Amino acid sequence: MSAVIRLLLRRLGISVIVLIGVSMLIFAIARVIPGDPARIALGPNAKAEQIASLRAQMHLDESLPVQYGHFLADLSRGDLGISLYTNRPVTKDIAQFLPATLELVFCAGIIMIMLGLPLGILAARYRGRWPDHLIRVLSLVTVSAPGFVWAVILMLLFAFYLPLFPIAGRLNDSFDIARVTGFLTIDTLLAGDFAAFTDALHHLVLPAIALSLSGIGQAARLTRANMVETYNKPYIEMAQAYGFFPSRIARIYAFKPSLIPSLTIIGLDFAAMLGNAFLVEAVFAWPGLSRYGVAVILRKDLNAIMGTVLIIAITFLIVNIIVDLLIAFLNPRIRHSARGSA
């Protein structure tokens, strides 16, 4: 297992470097775009000295490197500053809005994996026959439109014309759930309110499906492609020559080796959902990080922009590390690399 720990440490080190790079970049970009944040925050009627004092308080008069230094010093204390938009600490804002987005993205990711991989396995097992063709067409259709287009289509079909699902929001107003994790599906269960849990799930269905659809198609196609290649390997012929069941050969003997090259890309797809979630959230009025993010960007709320971008970058990096660990776990060559050939 020491090989895995070494891998983890290396990835964490790289992640820190990436985060510093991202923070510098966003720090600079946010300050270069035109507009005075203090003036925007204080409104058109603010007096000149009010604006000047806010600028001084925000260190806006100093040079960029000095400002960045202030930012790092605050960050080391876990302080991302005050949002000029909400007048609250940015960390509080993120803690409030991030869980809604993460809940949506996690659900979409789970749907993508639970449907995409089995469809890919099925297509590979029946390659060249009708299930394969059917799955190919379905995948093409889902991949052909981005998440927010699916969001509009699904909303029209299943919330508007056929009102099977709620049209917007995360939870019916009639429920009052104590906030623990911010994940409503978890908090409702913690509160023991099963009706609220069902309602939260009900709200989650359409946005999560909309967000996951193109990922499902992509995961299915990728899995199929890698598996079809694996099917030409001698060890598959050997499994067939020993009379193993075709479904077992598909699920284990062909799928397991094919999963390793697929995982990296599936991980990237998963992380990309975070970006797509912004638009899907907008369509479904999902009270996640997207509304907050868009609002703070329009107001040039520097601290809030930094906070939002950093938290998204961190989520991205965490997903990548998880994928790398999974690959190491699945690939015995990496797991045992301490013992020889890599």
Added chain:
Amino acid sequence: MTSLLDIQNLKLNFKTVQGQVEVLHGIDININAGEKVALVGESGSGKSVTARIILGLLQELRQARISGEVYFDGRDINTMKPKDCAKLRGTAMSMIFQDPTSSLNPVITIGQQFTEVLRRRNNKLAQAICDEQATRMLNDVAIPDAQRVLNAYPFQLSGGMNQRVMIAMALANRPKLLLADEPGTALDVSVQAQTLTLMRELVNDYQTAVLLISHNLGVVREFADRVYVIYQGRIVEDGPTSALFANPKHAYTQALMNAVPRIVGTGLAKVPEVSDAFLAPRITHSDVT
């Protein structure tokens, strides 16, 4: 005496983009229980497809048209339901491949693969019994530290070690017929010779019939009781090994023997003329050895 494997007038066509190609033009092969038979011929002559027909694998390929009879243990593989045929694989017959390391699944331990093979005969076999049987089989192929091998992945073992594992797996369920398609030609020559000797001793012990597919006449001469020479999808000569080697009658067999390949694999002589007359006479040596 009824034979274990009786192939009669076996023909194989492939549907390709250019149309039909006939790959086997009606071959007959006969193997008695416990008999060691070799099938020799140059690359592309149809040796591997024959093995895959015996296993019933090629029958499942849609491009393949197969006619003729392949009686195994009195039942015709060609007319059998795919499910019934699959029941024979891994139990009554099994196969050893050319490259042991790439024939074992790279992400599954040897132990798990061995268990799966043993459960072909009895799918309720407890893990402990599987491990015990696998250990015994590995000891039989001269692997003393069986536990380490069972916990290993194929890439952690040498080619020769993997070949022993393949032999142990192939014989674990005491099949009646073992198909060995150029076993171990991917290995270096001395390791190949070692593992072949091992295989021969085991099949002698277990009374397993073998169809050995090979390019290497040296190997064939040492291993087989009887030899079939295949040339472009036809059996051109067959007979007891000693008789055939003593007096090869067919021009192709003679060419084969004059060009005994030093390096395993290719390097067979091209026969000058290819005509129907050349292919027509099938020479069968009498069984007097």
